[in-house]
Amino acid sequence: MMKILIVGKGGREHALAWKGKQSAQVSEVYVAPGNVGMKDVAHLVNINETASDELANWAEANQIDLVIIGPESSLVAGVADQMQARGIKVWGPTQAAAQIEGSKDFAKVIMNRYGVPTAAHQTFTQVDEALSYLEKVGVPIVIKADGLAAGKGVVLPQTMDEAKACVVDMLEDNRFGDAGARIVIEEFLEGNEYSLMCFVHGNKVVPMMMAQDHKRAYDNDEGPNTGGMGAYAPCFTAESEETAIAVKTIMQPVADGLVKEGMPFTGFLYGGLILTKEGFKTIEFNARFGDPEAEVILPLLESDLVDVILTMLSDNPVPSVAWQSGYCVGVVLASEGYPEQPETGYPLKTVAVDESINMIFNAGVAEKAGQLVSNGGRILVATGLGETFDEAKAHAYALMKAIETEGTFYRTDIGHRFKG
Numbered sequence: 001m002m003k004i005l006i007v008g009k010g011g012r013e014h015a016l017a018w019k020g021k022q023s024a025q026v027s028e029v030y031v032a033p034g035n036v037g038m039k040d041v042a043h044l045v046n047i048n049e050t051a052s053d054e055l056a057n058w059a060e061a062n063q064i065d066l067v068i069i070g071p072e073s074s075l076v077a078g079v080a081d082q083m084q085a086r087g088i089k090v091w092g093p094t095q096a097a098a099q100i101e102g103s104k105d106f107a108k109v110i111m112n113r114y115g116v117p118t119a120a121h122q123t124f125t126q127v128d129e130a131l132s133y134l135e136k137v138g139v140p141i142v143i144k145a146d147g148l149a150a151g152k153g154v155v156l157p158q159t160m161d162e163a164k165a166c167v168v169d170m171l172e173d174n175r176f177g178d179a180g181a182r183i184v185i186e187e188f189l190e191g192n193e194y195s196l197m198c199f200v201h202g203n204k205v206v207p208m209m210m211a212q213d214h215k216r217a218y219d220n221d222e223g224p225n226t227g228g229m230g231a232y233a234p235c236f237t238a239e240s241e242e243t244a245i246a247v248k249t250i251m252q253p254v255a256d257g258l259v260k261e262g263m264p265f266t267g268f269l270y271g272g273l274i275l276t277k278e279g280f281k282t283i284e285f286n287a288r289f290g291d292p293e294a295e296v297i298l299p300l301l302e303s304d305l306v307d308v309i310l311t312m313l314s315d316n317p318v319p320s321v322a323w324q325s326g327y328c329v330g331v332v333l334a335s336e337g338y339p340e341q342p343e344t345g346y347p348l349k350t351v352a353v354d355e356s357i358n359m360i361f362n363a364g365v366a367e368k369a370g371q372l373v374s375n376g377g378r379i380l381v382a383t384g385l386g387e388t389f390d391e392a393k394a395h396a397y398a399l400m401k402a403i404e405t406e407g408t409f410y411r412t413d414i415g416h417r418f419k420g
């Protein structure tokens with residue numbers, strides 16, 4: 001039997017730990033640092049998710065058989081590199097390969113070099129050059145901080161005044177610190193947005209079902225961009241023609257490209273895709289599972305997650321991955337003030353779940369005097385499963401109504417673009 005370590009502390013890691021725990025091969029699941037809301041499935045290890053040396057020391061000392069890395073911060077800190085250096089099996093890309101997420105400019109270079117459809121764009125460090133480019137291309141437009149800004153470094157100005165103010169804000173007034181010292185200005189793509197996650201190891205690419213996230217804070221896609229306020233799956237199943245096309249035109253060429261560049265990718269590769277009139281185009285890659293996408297995709301995964309990962313890492317041919325029928329809808333309970341200034345410390349209710357229809361994945365939670373309290377912008381994800389989308393949604397919202405409490409808010413329209 002195996003001992004696995006999940007690195008991270010959010011709802012995604014709770015979902016990975018929950019699914020990992022179900023594996024026929026796994027006896028113990030550890031999460032570093034995790035959160036108290038994961039104790040149902042995992043042992044918490046008090047090491048920060050970016051402390052790569054300490055994590056590798058601990059994994060070595062505790063004879064961990066497989067490490068699964070959740071967040072981008074761990075990847076950029078070189079946790080996978082450290083594990084590899086010690087000969088510990090790890091699912092998650094090296095620092096070099098994780099640049100596909102960590103640097104939007106790097107991602108664009110790879111996409112252009114390997115013919116992957118994406119928005120037309122240009123990179124700037126100088127305010128005057130950026131402003132004159134804006135004059136040339138006009139609005140609507142998309143302005144992105146080049147580095148990691150926790151999903152918040154993207155602005156979609158509708159007027160030229162807004163666009164110019166944003167450029168000045170990022171390049172001159174350092175709104176995103178170093179992450180915004182370089183910006184990418186790109187074409188605004190029109191169409192529905194989908195998240196496609198694949199299991200990737202070198203040239204091996206195995207797609208999951210596509211999910212749809214909801215990035216804006218409030219109903220009707222209003223308010224500021226967030227890390228994600230809710231998601232549902234599948235939009236397109238793993239076996240669909242749409243998914244096959246996206247793999248062929250986007251995910252496989254990028255995986256192959258990273259191999260050619262001498263930085264092969266291992267882990268969950270996430271394509272943020274927009275289905276335009278000309279087909280799928282990429283707006284970004286992430287080097288990890290999406291959050292909250294993980295919380296709606298993993299409950300539908302029928303195969304043993306650890307089996308799939310081990311087969312990917314082996315010399316064996318790619319595994320066939322089985323999915324449950326039906327849908328999963330996940331709604332994020334957020335702290336009032338999220339994403340700018342989340343107010344935390346509110347007591348949370350304990351609500352019973354029935355895993356055949358609903359689940360709770362905990363993210364920003366802590367324990368205070370024996371009571372679970374909110375402790376982050378995104379507190380938890382309430383998920384519902386159902387044979388139909390409507391049933392899954394009803395299960396998710398029934399659960400959320402039982403959970404919601406003072407100091408929190410959530411979107412009431414998750415899945416509003418669902419087409420059936």
Ligand code: AMP
Pocket residue numbers: 119142144151152153154156186187188189190193215225272283284
């Ligand atoms: P990102 O952090 O790159 O995922 O961007 C955050 C959000 O901004 C995305 O989820 C999209 O909804 C939106 N977005 C980013 N790039 C574009 C684009 N080129 N065209 C239209 N919308 C975009």
Ligand code: GLY
Pocket residue numbers: 151213227228286289290291292293
């Ligand atoms: N939900 C989007 C992300 O994980 O980046």
